[in-house]
Amino acid sequence: xxxxxxxxxxxxxxxxxxxxxxxxxKRTSQTAFANAEFVPRKQASSVAKKGDPITPLxxxxxxxxxxPPSGQLRKFSAESxxxxxxxxxxxxxxxxxxxxxxxxxxxxxxxxxxxxxAGLWIIERCNEKGVFDPDRADFRSVGVWRDRHGLxxxxxxxxxxxxxxxxxxLQSSSIGAIMVGAGAIDPPSxxxxxxxxxxxxxxxxxxxxxxxxxxxxxxxxxxxAAACLGxxxxxxxxxxxxxxxxxxxxxxxELAGALLGDLAGEVINDATEAGLRQSRNNxxxxxxxxxxxxxxxxxNASRQDGMLALFRRMSGGKGGRISRxxxxxxxxxxxxxxxxxxxxxNHIQFEPQDGSRFVVLGLLPxxxxxxxxxxxxxxxxxxxxxxxxxxxxxxxxxxxxERWDRTQGAISIKAKSMGADSRQADxxxxxxxGLDLFLFDxxxxxxxxxxxxxxMMAMISAAGGDDERSEGLDALDFLLCSSLNLxxxxxxxxxxxxxxxxxxxDDGEVFKPEAALARHGIYIYxxxxxxxxxxxxxxxxxxLYANTKWRKxxxxxxxxxxxxxxxxxxxxxFGRRGQQRVLTVPASLISGED
Numbered sequence: 327x328x329x330x331x332x333x334x335x336x337x338x339x340x341x342x343x344x345x346x347x348x349x350x351x352k353r354t355s356q357t358a359f360a361n362a363e364f365v366p367r368k369q370a371s372s373v374a375k376k377g378d379p380i381t382p383l384x385x386x387x388x389x390x391x392x393x394p395p396s397g398q399l400r401k402f403s404a405e406s407x408x409x410x411x412x413x414x415x416x417x418x419x420x421x422x423x424x425x426x427x428x429x430x431x432x433x434x435x436x437x438x439x440x441x442x443x444a445g446l447w448i449i450e451r452c453n454e455k456g457v458f459d460p461d462r463a464d465f466r467s468v469g470v471w472r473d474r475h476g477l478x479x480x481x482x483x484x485x486x487x488x489x490x491x492x493x494x495x496l497q498s499s500s501i502g503a504i505m506v507g508a509g510a511i512d513p514p515s516x517x518x519x520x521x522x523x524x525x526x527x528x529x530x531x532x533x534x535x536x537x538x539x540x541x542x543x544x545x546x547x548x549x550x551a552a553a554c555l556g557x558x559x560x561x562x563x564x565x566x567x568x569x570x571x572x573x574x575x576x577x578x579x580e581l582a583g584a585l586l587g588d589l590a591g592e593v594i595n596d597a598t599e600a601g602l603r604q605s606r607n608n609x610x611x612x613x614x615x616x617x618x619x620x621x622x623x624x625x626n627a628s629r630q631d632g633m634l635a636l637f638r639r640m641s642g643g644k645g646g647r648i649s650r651x652x653x654x655x656x657x658x659x660x661x662x663x664x665x666x667x668x669x670x671x672n673h674i675q676f677e678p679q680d681g682s683r684f685v686v687l688g689l690l691p692x693x694x695x696x697x698x699x700x701x702x703x704x705x706x707x708x709x710x711x712x713x714x715x716x717x718x719x720x721x722x723x724x725x726x727x728e729r730w731d732r733t734q735g736a737i738s739i740k741a742k743s744m745g746a747d748s749r750q751a752d753x754x755x756x757x758x759x760g761l762d763l764f765l766f767d768x769x770x771x772x773x774x775x776x777x778x779x780x781x782m783m784a785m786i787s788a789a790g791g792d793d794e795r796s797e798g799l800d801a802l803d804f805l806l807c808s809s810l811n812l813x814x815x816x817x818x819x820x821x822x823x824x825x826x827x828x829x830x831x832d833d834g835e836v837f838k839p840e841a842a843l844a845r846h847g848i849y850i851y852x853x854x855x856x857x858x859x860x861x862x863x864x865x866x867x868x869x870l871y872a873n874t875k876w877r878k879x880x881x882x883x884x885x886x887x888x889x890x891x892x893x894x895x896x897x898x899x900f901g902r903r904g905q906q907r908v909l910t911v912p913a914s915l916i917s918g919e920d
Contacts, residue, residue, distance in 0.1 A: 379424045382451035384458025395420040397496045397507015410442030461659040464503040469610025470556030478558045478727035483510035491516040511588035515717035530708045536690035541781040552760030554723040557610030557663030561752040567669040569689030575669045587716035599632035603660040610663040618668035637666045641683045678797045682749040726763040733770045734759040746786045754785040798887035808870050828854045849900040858908035
């Protein structure tokens with residue numbers, strides 16, 4: 327994609343760079359970085375005060391729920407509101423408009439206002455709203471969300487920005503959800519970044535790290551751009567970067583943090599699934615985790631599996647909604663949306679359901695520089711630019727989000743035409759839509775789609791080994807490698823016994839391998855072109871999978887993902903053992919023949 331990106335981005339822009347440098351992708355850009363200019367496009371409108379400062383939500387089991395001027399969800403008992411206890415703390419110090427509202431509504435004889443009257447007003451308004459279930463409510467905190475009209479809304483803690491650059495109160499939201507207040511983050515800036523400067527950034531990222539594939543830098547920047555939109559994309563792809571010591575993977579993660587700014591928060595080095603869902607509850611923000619190492623320690627491995635399961639739920643639709651019981655025997659719901667970026671030295675082997683949600687990038691060791699000081703200066707320069715650019719980067723992506731769905735749809739169709747399945751197309755199109763929205767203005771066209779072909783094919787090829795079929799092959803391989811205890815202290819694997827039974831021979835020590843297999847729910851067909859594996863949760867074959875993820879009969883659904891393995895329509899009789907429900911496995915799968 328590199329040359330096409332160069333030509334398309336630069337062609338409408340007046341530039342002093344030479345034609346040769348424009349096509350090489352190595353154009354010198356110290357001047358552009360040092361003197362980066364962001365051209366104002368529009369000014370956000372001021373925040374308008376409107377309506378009542380308290381938003382009543384409803385009542386439930388004697389408790390009343392509301393959103394005060396601070397924007398945070400509050401719960402009061404009926405007794406507290408009837409006596410006015412705690413009501414004054416909601417409204418005092420919230421500005422002259424709130425103070426004037428309180429005096430106008432609940433005026434006393436001494437020209438103050440009555441908290442008890444305010445409490446009764448809250449009860450009346452909440453009763454009008456009806457029963458409120460906080461576990462089912464659509465609470466939305468910091469991050470980027472999709473509103474009822476399909477537009478992006480950036481929640482910045484104390485206000486919200488729309489894709490047209492306007493800014494408004496959280497309480498006045500028309501998003502169709504409950505926008506709850508939180509600590510304020512830096513807002514986006516709707517100030518234009520020149521096309522040349524956007525391309526300069528991509529070129530620097532290509533130059534400063536040792537990418538394994540020449541399209542990896544594009545994928546990285548595409549992920550950061552898509553992640554900048556939080557929970558707005560209907561499908562959110564995750565990113566995994568691995569590399570040896572000295573490859574700069576932690577610096578690369580920090581660079582993503584510099585571009586995303588307050589939206590992503592700090593890079594996390596140690597986390598658990600519970601910690602993430604509690605600290606990021608009801609948020610739609612990217613998540614950056616370093617040192618995400620695979621570990622043989624059972625406790626740590628389980629912790630990593632829990633986080634991967636959380637990322638899996640964060641990927642699609644409304645995100646990961648989780649319900650947990652509390653100490654008071656009341657349930658509590660958690661929800662997270664957004665994309666995760668994790669990095670490690672040792673390569674993580676993803677399960678198929680996780681691999682289809684991740685784009686995996688590998689880093690080579692950074693070559694020893696011929697001019698160390700110059701390289702360090704370039705790295706410092708690109709970090710300074712990203713920190714400076716961060717508000718404009720977020721503002722640009724928020725503004726460009728209006729064409730997200732159309733661009734993502736076109737790229738997804740293109741990916742499917744190149745052989746991608748639906749999940750692969752979703753993951754690839756999310757990354758490449760982020761890249762297109764950052765680099766280009768205007769609707770995507772055939773030339774830009776063609777330019778994405780190399781990057782798209784690389785992602786599809788890399789994801790090819792993570793399809794459902796690999797799950798079945800793993801389950802079959804486990805079965806074939808299982809060691810069975812035979813008579814006289816002998817041990818043989820299922821594969822060894824099948825080889826002997828299907829070939830009609832034995833190794834001199836095992837007599838009648840068919841009988842040994844049958845005791846474990848594996849039978850040989852008379853024509854010896856296939857063998858059968860018993861189904862059922864408590865079958866002997868299921869016991870071989872007892873301590874695996876395919877336990878309790880789950881091996882059946884896994885094995886059926888392999889082409890050629892079929893489930894018998896009715897019970898099959900094998901010798902004197904009665905009729906059995908089985909899966910039929912072609913003998914060719916043992917030797918790996920097609």
